[in-house]
Each structure stands twice: as C-alpha cells, then as structure tokens.
Amino acid sequence: MNSANYLYVAALLFTIGSIGVVVRRNAIVVFMCIELMLNAANLAFVTFARINGNLDGQVMAFFTMVVAACEVVVGLAIIVTIYRSRRSASVDDASLLKR
Amino acid sequence: MTTFIAPALSYSLLAPILIVLGGAVLGVIAEAFLSRAIRPTVQLSIALGTLVLALAQVWRIRHASSLTAAMSSVTVDGPAILLQGSVLIIAILGVFLIADQDHFTTLAAALPGSPEERDAQRAGEKLTEVYPLTLFAVAGMLLFPIATDLITLFVALEVLSLPLYLMAGLSRRRRLLSQEAALKYFLLGAFSSAFFLFGSAFLYGYSGSLSLAGIHTAVEASSGNQVFLLIGLAFLSVGLLFKVSAVPFHAWTPDVYQGAPTPVTAFMAAATKIAAFGAMLRIFYTAFANAYWEWRPLLTIIAVITMLFGAVVAIAQRDIKRMLAYSSIAHAGFLITGVLALNKSGLDATIFYLFAYGIATIGAFAIVTLVRDSSGEVTDMNRWAGLGKRSPFIATVFATLLLAFAGIPLTSGFIGKFSIFSAAYESGNKAVVVVGVLSSAIAAYFYIRVIVLMFFTDPLDDGTSVVIPSILTRATVIISFAVTIFLGVFPTPLLNFISSTAIFIR
Numbered sequence: 362m363n364s365a366n367y368l369y370v371a372a373l374l375f376t377i378g379s380i381g382v383v384v385r386r387n388a389i390v391v392f393m394c395i396e397l398m399l400n401a402a403n404l405a406f407v408t409f410a411r412i413n414g415n416l417d418g419q420v421m422a423f424f425t426m427v428v429a430a431c432e433v434v435v436g437l438a439i440i441v442t443i444y445r446s447r448r449s450a451s452v453d454d455a456s457l458l459k460r
Numbered sequence: 461m462t463t464f465i466a467p468a469l470s471y472s473l474l475a476p477i478l479i480v481l482g483g484a485v486l487g488v489i490a491e492a493f494l495s496r497a498i499r500p501t502v503q504l505s506i507a508l509g510t511l512v513l514a515l516a517q518v519w520r521i522r523h524a525s526s527l528t529a530a531m532s533s534v535t536v537d538g539p540a541i542l543l544q545g546s547v548l549i550i551a552i553l554g555v556f557l558i559a560d561q562d563h564f565t566t567l568a569a570a571l572p573g574s575p576e577e578r579d580a581q582r583a584g585e586k587l588t589e590v591y592p593l594t595l596f597a598v599a600g601m602l603l604f605p606i607a608t609d610l611i612t613l614f615v616a617l618e619v620l621s622l623p624l625y626l627m628a629g630l631s632r633r634r635r636l637l638s639q640e641a642a643l644k645y646f647l648l649g650a651f652s653s654a655f656f657l658f659g660s661a662f663l664y665g666y667s668g669s670l671s672l673a674g675i676h677t678a679v680e681a682s683s684g685n686q687v688f689l690l691i692g693l694a695f696l697s698v699g700l701l702f703k704v705s706a707v708p709f710h711a712w713t714p715d716v717y718q719g720a721p722t723p724v725t726a727f728m729a730a731a732t733k734i735a736a737f738g739a740m741l742r743i744f745y746t747a748f749a750n751a752y753w754e755w756r757p758l759l760t761i762i763a764v765i766t767m768l769f770g771a772v773v774a775i776a777q778r779d780i781k782r783m784l785a786y787s788s789i790a791h792a793g794f795l796i797t798g799v800l801a802l803n804k805s806g807l808d809a810t811i812f813y814l815f816a817y818g819i820a821t822i823g824a825f826a827i828v829t830l831v832r833d834s835s836g837e838v839t840d841m842n843r844w845a846g847l848g849k850r851s852p853f854i855a856t857v858f859a860t861l862l863l864a865f866a867g868i869p870l871t872s873g874f875i876g877k878f879s880i881f882s883a884a885y886e887s888g889n890k891a892v893v894v895v896g897v898l899s900s901a902i903a904a905y906f907y908i909r910v911i912v913l914m915f916f917t918d919p920l921d922d923g924t925s926v927v928i929p930s931i932l933t934r935a936t937v938i939i940s941f942a943v944t945i946f947l948g949v950f951p952t953p954l955l956n957f958i959s960s961t962a963i964f965i966r
Binding site for chain 1: 568569571572610611614615618622625626629635636639640642643646647650651654655657658660661662664665668669670
C-alpha cells in the first residue's frame with residue numbers, strides 16, 4: 362500500500378474541516394470541524410513517521426490528542442456559556458462587536 | 461530490549477518556567493481550599509511572588525547558553541533570556557492591573573443579569589481564578605520563544621492560548637460582548653493552531669525530524685521533498701501570523717481587544733506579541749535561515765499590507781480600544797519588518813521594539829481602565845474630549861504613550877522604529893522601509909487626533925471622569941511612562957545589553 366495515499370486522505374480531511382469552519386454557522390459544528398483538522402494533522406504525522414522510519418511523528422500524535430482534549434474542555438465551556446446566555450450557539454448571532 | 465534512559469534536565473535553566481507553573485498550581489489549590497475572604501490577597505501575592513521569583517532567576521542565568529537544557533527541546537540563549545525577561549516584566553505590570561477586580565465578573569458561570577450574579581455581586585465576591593489562569597498563560601509565553609522542537613512549540617502555543625480564551629470572557633460589564641469575544645478568539649485561535657499543527661506535520665515529513673536543528677540541516681542540504689517544505693512553511697507561518705495579528709489573519713484582534721476586560725487586553729496585547737514574535741524570530745532565524753528565498757517575498761507582502769491596513773483602518777475607529785487594536789496590527793507589521801531583515805541588527809531591533817512596545821501598550825490600556833462613568837469604562841473616543849483639562853497628568857501620560865506609538869523622538873517608540881527600519885535598510889529591503897515610514901506617518905495622524913481631542917476640545921458634561929487609580933494601577937502607569945521616556949532619552953544601555961546578549965545558538 363502506497364503511504365502517499367494516507368497523505369491524500371489527510372489533506373482531504375483537512376480541507377473538509379477548514380471548509381466546514383468557514384461555511385457552517387453552529388459553533389459546535391465549527392468546533393467539530395476544527396477537531397477534524399487536528400486529526401488530519403495527526404494522520405499526516407503518523408504517515409510521515411512510517412515514511413521516515415522513526416517514532417517522532419507518533420509521539421507528536423499523542424501530544425496532539427492531549428492538547429485537543431484540553432481544547433474541548435475550554436471550548437465547550439465557552440460555547441455552553443454563550444448558549445446559556447443567548448439560547449443559540451450560532452456564530453452569526455454573536456455579532457454585537459461588529460459595530 | 462532497550463533500557464529506559466532518564467532525561468537529563470538542567471533545572472536551573474528551566475527554573476523560570478517551573479516556578480511560574482508551580483505558582484499556577486499553588487493558585488489552583490488555594491482556589492479550592494481557602495475561604496472567599498482571604499483568597500484575593502493570597503492569590504495576588506502568589507501571582508506576584510512567583511513572577512518576581514522567576515524574573516530574579518532569569519536575571520541569575522542571564523549569561524547562560526545551553527542547547528541541552530531539556531534534551532534539546534528547548535534552547536536557552538541570549539534572545540531567550542531577553543524575551544523571557546520582557547514577558548515577566550509585562551506580566552508583573554499586567555497582574556497589577558488585573559488586581560483591580562472591578563473589571564471582572566463576580567461569577568463567570570452565572571447568566572448575565574441572573575439572580576445568582578446579583579447575589580454574588582451584593583456579597584462582594586471576587587473572581588480569583590484569573591490569577592492562576594494568568595500564570596499558566598505566562599508559563600506558555602516563557603516556553604514558546606525558547607522551544608526548539610515542534611512538539612514543545614505546539615504545546616507552548618496551546619498553553620499560552622487556552623487560558624487567554626477564558627480570560628477574554630470574564631468582563632463584569634457588557635458580559636455578552638465579552639463572551640462573544642471569548643468565542644471568537646477561541647474558534648479562530650483553534651483554527652489557526654490546526655494550521656500550525658498541519659504545517660508541523662509537513663515539516664516533519666520534509667526533514668524526518670521534529671527539532672528545528674534537524675529541519676535546519678535538511679534545509680541546508682536541500683534534501684527531501686521541497687513541496688513538503690513549502691506546505692509546511694506556509695501553514696506554520698499562518699499559525700504564527702495569527703498570534704501576532706498580521707493581516708490577513710487579524711480579524712479577531714479588534715473584537716477581542718474590545719470585548720475582553722481591559723486589564724486582560726493589556727496583558728494579552730503586550731505579552732502575546734513578545735512570545736509569538738520571539739518564537740517567529742527563532743524559527744525563521746535558525747530553522748529557515750537558508751530557505752529565505754521561500755519565505756521572504758511572501759512575508760514582505762504581508763508586512764506591507766499589515767502596516768498599511770492597520771494604519772489606515774485605525775483612522776476610522778471611534779472606540780479607543782479598537783483604535784489601539786488596529787494600531788497593534790500596524791505595529792505587528794513594523795515588527796515583521798524586523799524579522800525580515802534576517803541579520804543581527806534586525807534581531808536586536810525587534811527585541812528592543814517588542815519590549816518598548818509592550819511597556820507602552822500596557823500603560824495605554826491601564827489608562828483606558830481609569831476613564832469611566834457610572835456604568836463602567838468609557839471607550840467612546842468622543843467622550844474623551846477635554847480629558848487634558850480634567851486630569852492633566854493622566855492625559856499627559858496617555859499623550860506621551862501615543863507619541864511613543866507614533867515614533868516621535870525622545871520616546872522609546874522612535875528608537876525602536878529607527879533601529880528596525882535601519883536594520884531593514886541594511887538588509888537591502890528598501891521598499892519595505894519606504895512603506896513603513898509612510899504608514900508611520902499615517903498612523904501619527906490618528907494618534908495626534910486623540911491628543912488634540914484630549915487637550916484642545918472642551919469637555920462634555922456627561923459624567924465621564926478619571927477615577928482615582930489604585931496603588932498598583934498607578935504604579936503600572938508611572939512605570940510605563942518612566943520606561944518609555946527613559947528608553948527614548950537613554951536607549952544606549954539597553955541597546956548595548958541586547959546587542960551583546962542576543963545571539964541565537966543552534
């Protein structure tokens with residue numbers, strides 16, 4: 362199996378994630394898309410670890426998972442607070458700062 | 461079967477970070493076990509104590525240089541010491557401002573306007589979680605500019621960002637605005653760190669190594685797939701440029717600066733810039749120095765549009781915090797000019813500029829916290845009219861800091877701009893220098909407009925006044941004023957210290 366295929370998948374996942382961040386309006390979905398991007402990076406790391414023949418990339422993948430978990434804690438706290446005060450998690454409603 | 465070898469750490473060189481992290485953990489424990497009445501005092505002393513201790517330790521190790529402080533994942537050298545010292549000084553001044561608890565909500569979890577919030581306010585409760593959060597952010601900022609492998613860089617980036625996302629949402633007044641700022645900062649920040657991570661993956665794929673030294677070797681030998689290098693470089697830069705708020709990755713800056721509680725804005729604006737530019741200097745000067753044909757043209761364009769955009773859009777702002785935000789975008793452009801120079805004087809100039817700008821920024825936001833009416837801070841610029849007649853001292857200090865931003869002689873800003881532009885000129889980047897001087901001139905217009913508004917307009921009778929500052933806030937204002945003037949008149953000692961210390965080791 363050609364390792365480059367995994368890189369194509371990683372790039373595809375990353376693209377889907379970043380399009381989702383730009384297009385979707387619900388903060389939770391935007392956040393899920395960001396997690397998808399992080400996992401795309403993880404896949405790329407692991408693939409490169411395989412191609413390069415060392416373990417550094419796999420170690421990095423573990424660190425990314427821990428950091429992503431911390432990000433979920435902080436992110437959901439913020440999104441839940443916003444949802445409780447305005448009964449909506451849409452990023453379009455949060456526009457008091459526009460003018 | 462391989463045996464496990466324990467990592468060798470030189471604790472004295474890592475002590476500044478470890479002290480700050482220790483203080484943060486201590487703060488979390490204090491938050492859990494102490495009674496509400498004594499918490500504010502205890503937390504403030506823990507925060508200030510650890511920061512001062514860490515600063516003293518940075519001073520003790522100021523001549524140290526080591527590649528192996530933590531198994532080659534951090535490098536302690538001259539620039540590292542200077543940047544860590546600057547971050548700690550800014551953080552101490554920032555904690556002085558944060559100590560004025562009037563800016564923070566009493567109960568971050570309560571709904572705005574809910575009975576719980578009113579009860580907490582009536583009971584005079586104070587929000588003390590902000591101190592440990594600040595310390596965690598500071599620890600990340602101390603680690604970010606010294607990290608020399610991609611894992612440490614990414615972890616430090618997140619450690620400095622995550623507490624700041626939360627701190628942006630803690631404002632007492634206009635809480636919806638503040639929560640919105642936190643949401644925007646979080647979503648865009650996480651978006652940009654995903655780019656940073658994806659870039660790291662491709663740099664790892666290019667060089668087969670996670671360390672900046674390994675990437676440098678691969679770049680020098682131009683081994684590996686150049687496409688991977690380009691993808692990695694581009695995506696990594698997006699993450700860094702977001703943190704320093706360069707155009708086109710600046711969209712969060714005005715909103716977050718405006719929505720966050722002003723003491724947090726002050727701390728974040730000054731300290732994040734130092735940490736992020738520190739990391740940027742290290743990455744571009746050590747890992748990618750030999751690949752400058754790849755990144756210099758694009759970074760030049762970004763520097764030019766950042767300077768012009770920041771200066772031009774700031775003219776249209778009516779809100780003082782937004783104006784300072786756009787001015788910080790313009791300053792990010794000037795600082796990128798220093799990074800672009802890619803020579804020793806560029807490095808020295810950027811470090812000097814970062815320190816001078818950070819001190820002036822924290823002073824300017826400290827003054828914004830003081831101008832209030834009955835419902836809180838007044839950030840509408842029109843209502844600052846005639847401030848010079850009401851409180852001449854505060855208005856004079858603010859005017860001086862604005863002149864420093866504009867780069868008028870006898871202030872630190874002039875020395876900073878002069879040394880950055882001369883470094884860029886030396887490196888043959890004349891076009892950028894022309895744009896830089898031009899946008900400085902545009903920027904001077906809106907700084908001076910505020911000064912005219914403060915001194916030569918009659919005050920409005922709408923209850924806007926300058927509150928009597930607390931001792932700590934007063935200290936911040938006076939220190940930043942004094943340092944700004946001192947560095948403008950006698951810059952030589954600091955410039956010499958920087959140029960004799962700031963040498964990257966690989």
